[in-house]
Amino acid sequence: RQAQIGVTGLAVMGRNLARNFARHGHTVAVHNRTAAKTRDLVATFGHEGDFVAAETAEEFVAALERPRRLVVMVKAGAPTDAVIDEFAPLLEPGDMIVDGGNAHYLDTRRREAALRERGLHFVGCGISGGEEGALNGPSIMPGGSPESYQALGPLLESIAARVDGEPCCAHIGPDGAGHFVKMVHNGIEYADMQLIAESYDLLRKVAGYEPAHIAEIFRKWNTGRLDSYLIEITAEVLAHRDADTGRPFVDIVADRAEQKGTGRWTVQTALDLGVPVSGISEAVFARAISGHADLRAASASLPGPQLPELHPDDAARFADSVEQALYASKIVAYAQGWHLMQAGSAEYGWDLDLGTMATIWRGGCIIRARFLNRIREAYHRGGEAPVTLLADATFTEALRDAQVGWRHVVSQATALGVPAPGFSAALAYYDALRSDRLPASLVQGQRDFFGAHTYQRVDREGSFHTLWGDDRTERPA
């Protein structure tokens, strides 16, 4: 019998994805470099659906109906190239290689171009939701040609998460577009996690609440506009106690955050494209600071203010302000992420539909949230898409309502010596965008002074240079 789809690379992600396809009634060919994993999959989960186990690459390719749909779920980087090199010679024009790993979008662009030359479709496909999502319904972001999506889309949509009957899967755009938006998704995830972590820190240090109490606050927030998977799991983690010591779990975990690199890629890309993603970069740097045990030890005796004891009424009011700061900062972080997707789309000619990402991130992925419905509406209102999400009426209003509490939290954090880089950077971005004049005019003056870099004037067209070292007259440049 012929399989509709094949999965090669059967570690946690590939195995769960293959099971997900099989559970949805598809015949799935399975293959792994080390064949024991293939046999183990079929022995353990064979009853869940129709699997065709292949020991060799040739057997695997022969098991697939044409055009072949071959999903690669191996470690990103060199292993992906090795697998492509192994399979491409066995495939025929019109066949599709789908890379479901966390590839860098520039690698995907390179691979897509090379395989297109050989008549093969290469689909760089972002998959979010971790191993649980891969099994029960991930958010899926396939790039590649529209033609490949016609053949692949229905299969992918059948295994994706669903929200309000809509699959969390859509064709994103050509070549690296799928992996690009997956990268930005992860960058936004970093920012969201950092903002939530800052909220916890302030509630603990300034309001003086214990983790169990803060868990209750997050549970309450999760019934409102902040309703999201990340808020929900935060409450779970904060409520958890360590079995050995009976202490709050957050107090026995070493405070050094790790990272696998997609946040870093997001920031590197944003720097290359000139897009300010300060919410994401502060989140990446906050993890980096936490990991520098040497710097922290050397700085432990630096002076700071004393933390006060707040009256319970003031603490409760402060907690409300933290909710406002969190919501406002989250709007900024998401607006920055969307700006990056807009810039990527322009740079690479992808013609991304910016509302689509809000639609397919509502389920299956880590940043799933009620909030994404509002972003989706902002881009699907008809007429011109907003230049920035901050300028969309829904968000403008929310920011207007939140800004007093937001400023209060940032000023308290500063006055009391509690680091809140995410909140502060988001507020600075907000204030910079709404400023009538920025001190960039002075920076231009400095640049013209030391490097004759020229400047433009507010009152006349053209570029100018002042003869700073001479009589300080102005010349057209």
Ligand code: NBP
């Ligand atoms: P890993 O990233 O741990 O990769 C293990 C798989 O890669 C095994 O099947 C292994 O085969 C295969 N492999 C390696 Br390593 N080198 C190979 C080579 N040269 N040729 C052929 N196969 C090779 O697996 P994972 O955690 O399931 O993740 C798979 C992909 O999905 C990654 O790109 C990851 O970034 C991405 N992803 C992961 C998550 C997650 O939550 N884990 C979420 C979203 C995306 P072997 O069995 O023979 O060693």
